[in-house]
Structures are given as structure tokens and as C-alpha cells.
Amino acid sequence: MVLKLYAANRAGGGGAVVAVVLAIKRIPFEFVPTDVSAADPSTKTPELLAMQPFGQVPVIDDDGFILYESRAICLYLEQQYPSQGAKLAPDLADIRATALFNQAMSVETFNFYPFAYRVVDEVIFKPHYGGQTDPTLLSTALKDFESKLDVYEKILAKQRYTAGNSLSIVDLSHLSHAPLLARYTGIDVMTRAERPNVARVAVTEMELEAALHRRSRLQRSTATQADSPASTLIKIFLISGYTAYRLGEAKLSQHSAINWHPQRRRVSSSSHLPATVRPPSMVLKLHAANRVGGGGSVVAMVLAAKRIPFTFISTPIQPKTPGLLAMQPFGKVPIIEEEDGFRLYESRAICMYLQKKYPDQGIDLGPADPTDLRAQALFDQGLFIEATNFHPAVYRLIEEIIFKPFSGRGQDRQHLAELLHNFDSVLDAYEMVLGKQKYIGGDKLTIVDYFHLAHAPLLARICGIHIMTKPERPNVCRWWKEVVNLPQYRELLEQDGLASRKSYP
Numbered sequence: 001m002v003l004k005l006y007a008a009n010r011a012g013g014g015g016a017v018v019a020v021v022l023a024i025k026r027i028p029f030e031f032v033p034t035d036v037s038a039a040d041p042s043t044k045t046p047e048l049l050a051m052q053p054f055g056q057v058p059v060i061d062d063d064g065f066i067l068y069e070s071r072a073i074c075l076y077l078e079q080q081y082p083s084q085g086a087k088l089a090p091d092l093a094d095i096r097a098t099a100l101f102n103q104a105m106s107v108e109t110f111n112f113y114p115f116a117y118r119v120v121d122e123v124i125f126k127p128h129y130g131g132q133t134d135p136t137l138l139s140t141a142l143k144d145f146e147s148k149l150d151v152y153e154k155i156l157a158k159q160r161y162t163a164g165n166s167l168s169i170v171d172l173s174h175l176s177h178a179p180l181l182a183r184y185t186g187i188d189v190m191t192r193a194e195r196p197n198v199a200r201v202a203v204t205e206m207e208l209e210a211a212l213h214r215r216s217r218l219q220r221s222t223a224t225q226a227d228s229p230a231s232t233l234i235k236i237f238l239i240s241g242y243t244a245y246r247l248g249e250a251k252l253s254q255h256s257a258i259n260w261h262p263q264r265r266r267v268s269s270s271s272h273l274p275a276t277v278r279p280p281s282m283v284l285k286l287h288a289a290n291r292v293g294g295g296g297s298v299v300a301m302v303l304a305a306k307r308i309p310f311t312f313i314s315t316p317i318q319p320k321t322p323g324l325l326a327m328q329p330f331g332k333v334p335i336i337e338e339e340d341g342f343r344l345y346e347s348r349a350i351c352m353y354l355q356k357k358y359p360d361q362g363i364d365l366g367p368a369d370p371t372d373l374r375a376q377a378l379f380d381q382g383l384f385i386e387a388t389n390f391h392p393a394v395y396r397l398i399e400e401i402i403f404k405p406f407s408g409r410g411q412d413r414q415h416l417a418e419l420l421h422n423f424d425s426v427l428d429a430y431e432m433v434l435g436k437q438k439y440i441g442g443d444k445l446t447i448v449d450y451f452h453l454a455h456a457p458l459l460a461r462i463c464g465i466h467i468m469t470k471p472e473r474p475n476v477c478r479w480w481k482e483v484v485n486l487p488q489y490r491e492l493l494e495q496d497g498l499a500s501r502k503s504y505p
């Protein structure tokens with residue numbers, strides 16, 4: 001059965017990214033136009049909610065296997081068809097290259113997407129849905145987005161693409177919203193002369209042509225058309241800068257159901273994680289804040305669960321010293337450093353690296369079966385559910401309730417009520433997810449569950465808000481009670497931070 005892509009009929013959002021990856025990988029698909037809007041609950045049909053509990057697109061149906069979260073979908077497609085079309089991710093067996101790829105993906109998820117989205121929302125979506133752009137909010141959003149692009153400029157001065165020296169899923173994920181700005185508003189923030197390296201990587205015609213060229217060389221046997229539907233689609237999305245599109249125009253469907261014969265793989269042997277336990281480095285350093293909460297705590301818990309010795313280096317993030325910025329261009333912690341100088345940042349990428357490097361040591365926190373592409377895909381789906389739905393909702397609450405008063409600003413009660421309502425709706429979707437599976441990454445406890453411990457426990461502990469354990473969400477309640485009682489979290493609470501533990505065990 002041909003793979004189905006449920007997505008909005010527009011050249012933006014995660015659906016467009018998935019369509020581009022399908023095209024580059026030369027995977028036939030049937031496009032099912034599915035327009036949903038956060039502003040209009042009636043667009044979230046029971047059929048969509050049964051597939052995607054958050055009522056969002058894109059979703060794919062691969063012969064009955066339903067998967068959502070655009071980044072997880074792209075990773076799945078790459079693993080399913082590794083040698084078809086251009087290669088868009090490193091081999092999973094190369095754990096350091098994969099770690100740097102995951103680091104870049106996490107940077108895109110947390111440091112690019114939300115900032116690009118805020119600008120697009122203010123200047124495109126708000127007026128599109130009958131509202132008005134607020135010039136003050138737009139100017140702040142643009143300033144914040146540009147400050148992230150300044151850091152991107154530094155990263156891209158050292159490497160050709162966002163995840164290393166070849167075009168990857170990470171670069172393509174940047175296409176979900178940012179290009180809409182130049183197309184619809186003339187704000188060409190991505191190609192400013194003062195950021196030549198960002199402009200260079202803002203996927204240009206030349207780069208795409210090169211990707212297409214590589215693809216056609218690799219795929220001579222399966223695709224011969226010089227101007228195949230895939231290349232047309234990519235040109236529409238990328239090369240022509242979306243000129244063929246307007247919001248809501250029906251174009252994607254013309255390119256659906258492409259008639260190729262992909263060499264489909266069921267199980268990836270190269271994605272087998274190394275079975276051997278390498279001797280843990282005695283001098284792994286963890287740079288993090290000395291507190292319970294945040295990504296540093298999660299990394300410390302995973303280090304403890306995996307029984308990996310480490311030295312904790314208490315690292316303040318203010319002021320942003322040249323030393324900190326040299327290790328982490330955004331000036332954030334946690335960062336790990338191995339004996340031979342290999343450094344990694346972004347807590348989720350760090351935890352995934354530790355699990356892959358020491359799969360059988362301590363508690364196994366990886367997907368149920370790392371050789372099963374679908375189990376891996378559900379783990380990745382959980383990873384991005386947490387990153388794009390749970391984390392932003394809970395973090396905004398913590399900002400309003402804890403950080404704002406802490407920095408002397410007053411609380412806005414109405415805003416707080418809206419944030420609580422928003423988090424409640426995320427947890428309602430979690431209830432559906434957890435009604436079908438035991439944990440967020442599948443039926444097994446994984447690092448994805450640990451990621452939820454970064455901020456959410458503070459709601460009950462510090463603010464007395466017991467939103468995670470409401471009786472009307474019995475599955476969330478069951479899952480959460482187990483997660484907050486994990487011994488590594490209890491231990492962190494008992495020692496009140498990381499400093500008292502210099503190494504483990």
C-alpha cells in the first residue's frame with residue numbers, strides 16, 4: 001500500500017518538510033489534504049484525533065503504521081530507505097556523528113523553530129486568521145530570532161551545514177516556517193549580508209541542484225526522468241522560494257502518488273546499536289547548573305541510571321563567559337566533555353548519546369528493540385512530542401509562576417489561566433497516548449520519560465499545582481507517579497542538586 005501523507009495543502013509547516021524528504025528519498029506517496037487549525041476545533045476530526053491525539057499534521061500511514069511529529073517521520077523515512085535518494089542522516093552505527101546530528105536537531109527544535117514561528121505567527125498567521133500584527137511583539141520576536149541567527153552564523157562559519165558537512169534532515173527541518181517570511185512578507189531575515197554563512201545555507205538553488213544531482217546518480221536504476229515529479233516538488237518548495245504557493249493553494253496533490261518502486265527495508269541491520277559495553281570514561285565531565293531542574297538534572301539522572309562515572313563542574317550561565325561560549329555557542333548548559341575532548345551539548349542529544357554508547361550498562365533506557373525501525377520511530381515520536389508539545393507548555397508556566405516573580409515582575413493572572421488551560425489540553429492528548437502505551441516512547445521506560453522531569457515536577461513541588469495527577473487523567477497520573485518516583489530523581493532531590501555527587505557510583 002502506498003504511503004499516505006496527511007498534511008496541510010501549503011508550502012509550510014512540518015508537512016512540507018516531510019514532502020521534501022519523501023521527494024528527495026524518492027518514496028512514492030499519496031497526499032491526503034488535511035487542513036487543521038489550532039483556532040478551529042472543528043478541524044480536529046475524530047479520524048485525525050484517532051491517529052494524532054494532539055490533532056496536528058503531518059501524519060503518515062505506512063501500511064497501517066501511523067507516525068506523527070515531522071522530525072520523527074523524516075528520521076523514520078531515512079532509516080527505512082537509507083540508500084535510496086540522497087543520504088540525509090549519518091549512519092546510526094557512527095554514534096558520535098549521530099550525536100552531533102541529534103545535537104543540531106535539538107538546536108533546530110529549541111533555538112530556531114520557536115523563534116522563527118513567533119515571527120511567522122505575528123506577521124502571517126495572525127492577519128491570516130483575522131487578527132492584527134502587533135508591531136511591538138513583532139519587533140521583539142524578530143530581535144530574538146536574529147540573536148539566534150547570529151549564533152547560527154558562528155556555527156555555520158565552521159561547517160557547511162547545520163549538522164556537519166552534508167545536507168541533512170536537520171537543514172530541511174529549518175524549512176518549515178522561516179522561508180515563508182521572505183515569500184509572504186519580504187522579511188528576508190535568513191539572507192542578510194551580515195550573516196553570510198546563514199545566507200549560504202538557507203538552502204540555495206545550487207545546493208539543492210547538487211542534492212538532486214547526487215540523488216539522480218544514486219538512483220539511475222529507479223528513476224530516469226530528468227524533471228521528475230520529485231525534482232519539481234523540491235523546486236517548488238525550495239529552489240523557487242515557494243513562488244508557486246500561497247497559503248491554502250492546492251498544489252501538493254498534483255505531485256502525489258508518484259510511481260516509483262522503492263527498495264523498501266523492513267529492518268535496519270546498520271542501525272543495530274553496538275552490543276559491546278565500552279569501558280566508561282573515568283573523566284567524563286558534566287558542565288551544568290547545580291540545581292534540581294533543567295536539562296543538567298536530566299543528564300545527571302541518566303548518568304546515574306547508566307552508572308557512568310562523571311565529574312560535575314558547576315557552570316553558571318550568567319555572565320556568558322568566552323569559555324562557556326567556546327564550548328556552547330548559545331551559552332547554555334548542560335555540556336559533556338569526554339576524555340579525548342569530544343564535547344556535546346543539548347540535553348536530549350547527550351542522553352541519547354550516553355544510551356547508545358553504553359546500551360547494556362545500568363538501566364537500558366533505549367527503545368524496546370533498537371533493530372526494529374518502528375520501535376525506534378515511536379521512540380523518536382515520543383522525543384518530539386515532549387520537545388514540541390510538553391516542554392513549551394510547561395516551560396511557559398514555570399516562567400510565569402517562578403521566573404517572573406523571581407526577577408521582580410508581577411504575575412499576570414489571566415495569562416496564567418491561559419497557560420494552564422493550554423497545558424491541560426496537552427495533558428489531555430497525553431492521556432490518549434498513555435491510554436494506548438505504557439510510556440511516552442512506547443511500552444518501555446526510556447530516556448524520553450526522563451526528559452519530562454526537567455521542569456514539570458516543579459509545578460507540584462514549588463507551586464502546589466497538581467495538574468500532572470488529576471484523577472480525570474488516570475493514565476497520565478499512573479505514568480507520572482512512576483516517573484517522579486524514579487530512584488535517580490528521588491536521589492537528586494535528597495542531595496538537593498548535583499554538587500554533592502562528584503562521581504558515580
Ligand SMILES: N[C@@H](CCC(=O)N[C@@H](CS)C(=O)NCC(=O)O)C(=O)O
Binds near residue numbers: 036038054056
Ligand atoms: N511538532 C509537530 C508540530 C505539528 C504542527 O504544529 N502542525 C500544524 C500544521 S503545520 C498543525 O497541525 N496545527 C494545528 C494545531 O496545532 O492545532 C510536527 O513537527 O509535526
